[in-house]
Amino acid sequence: MKISQKDLGIKIGIDPGSASGRMNHYETGRHMPDIAILKKMATELNVPVNYFFCESEESATLACLIDKLDENGKRKLIQLLQAK
Structure with missing residues (x-):
């Protein structure tokens, strides 16, 4: 950082x-x-607090990207992931 x-x-x-x-x-x-x-x-x-608990670089990157989404974006991502 x-x-x-x-x-x-x-x-x-x-x-x-x-x-x-x-x-x-x-x-x-x-x-x-x-x-x-x-x-x-x-x-x-x-960074979000959960960043410190990520066990891989990919998880840390995802935590940061998700944290930057607004609430609507987070809901859309949840729906997308649940549809898989």
Whole structure:
């Protein structure tokens, strides 16, 4: 996303002295951020919260594309997928 761990941490309100370390722990799976931190990260990175739980690049891309649809577009996509 072209932002350093430290910069992201600082932007979401983590103390600058520990931002890099905490974000590294989240990224490597040593610690799991709480939902409030995940929401802040999602907002800062312009992705939906479920993006962080995607297990493949394709799923992450779909999560972002679906999130950008308006409600009508989401309903149409659901109908299309259910028709298959």
